[in-house]
Amino acid sequence: MLALFKKALLFLSLIISSACFALDEPPKSFTNPQQSENNSRQDNGPNYTKTQHGPPKSDGERLAIIWDRTFDDPVAFFTFVLSCFTLALVIVSAIQIRFLIRGDKTARITAEAADLSAQAAIGIELPRLFSSVKVNRVNDSLWSVVISVTNYGRTPALVTHQSADISHEPLPSTPQYNAIIDVGPGTIIPKDGVRDLVARDNNSLSVFTDESIRPNTFFWVYGIILYRDFINKKHGAKFCYRFVSLNESGSGFMIVPEGPEAYTESY
Template structure:
């Protein structure tokens, strides 16, 4: 064992011995000689008693206890306790090295540091999750704001006008109806047109629209912002409505439906479809001739 280890061990033993010695209470004079306890023979002789306990010509009163004797006796007992504690600790710690004690202390400190590090990492992870949530919300808000800004700038085409051209009676006009249709771009940017379609139906509408008269538009066809454009409805001239259906429409017993769509692209390349559907309403004693939305299925007017 090196001198440093030997010195450390002696110092450690001295501190422990001192603590143990002071922790053990010192016996008092009363504890050393209880009342009625027999004194040793030489003490009896000094106090004038015979070994049998009889008084030999002296007073029975005990001599006064001197303070120095009490202090000396207490010191002796203290020394004995320290010596006993030292021997006990030396036997108990004879196999313990100062390096082992240092290693135990180091491992304890390492365990405490590891726990503190784990706690700090846990708090850091929680803070990171909160910050990630805030960043995600901010990104979603920014995306919605950008989408809204783009939505304000994209073209938006809607049906602007529809009319039935009449030169004769209503029944004759309905045989091969001539309908003027116009759409308008209500957006802020141009719409690049793709194709359009206009169809008619006498009577109830099917649940899903059937587009028969699809007309591709010329390449480069553009509808500028706030401009209006007529749709080609010439194909309707070939759609002959039977006489019975024309009579029912003129009498208000059934309806004439005109529906269609126009597709286009925006400045970002996104494709859009604007659908429309109107119901012809003949003149009756209670109403004027005209067009309304009626109760057309949503598939006829749903755009994107």
């Protein structure tokens, strides 16, 4: 790019120098056409015949006249040089604009790649919390639900809030965590560490009975655990399970990890 700019500058300098030399030439003396004709009459005597010069008719004649006047008339020549100079500036400007656009595009791609690389490097080190459910029989007719949250990431998770709810009604479109708890400072889940959450219903009861799993019925266990990573960025791990009966008698049940997206999408 620099070499091309130097060549263009040298070319323009030569053109300007030529224009200066052309302007230094003495102007041609102006001769009256009538006086020129009288001189021709005197030189040729009785053999003089007036020649009629009409306007040029063909394109070739017009171009020839323009070409002759360009190099004979200093003003016309300087105008020609100025036109060449302007054209060269347009070409150089177009080349510079093209390189600026390419440079801007390259800079954007490089910045995006660097940002993705930084996010990937940080993402590898972030804590990752995943949940599992455990059901314990309290007595012949009572069951308790415990949610175990495990950190499968590479750094500890600083827990700030947690909630595990039991609901016997259809879930609303927006999660409503009724049993959310503000966890005290300094509560962390280290790498490969586990933290248990006890599920509770609206009455703060952490158990359910066999009657809760009647045939053709089910209930939900859902919740969230809020935490911060090592760069103090907030995250939330959500979970949702559906308890359904296995048979018509309601003597057994199974746990299905499913629910609306608003109840399962972590961030």
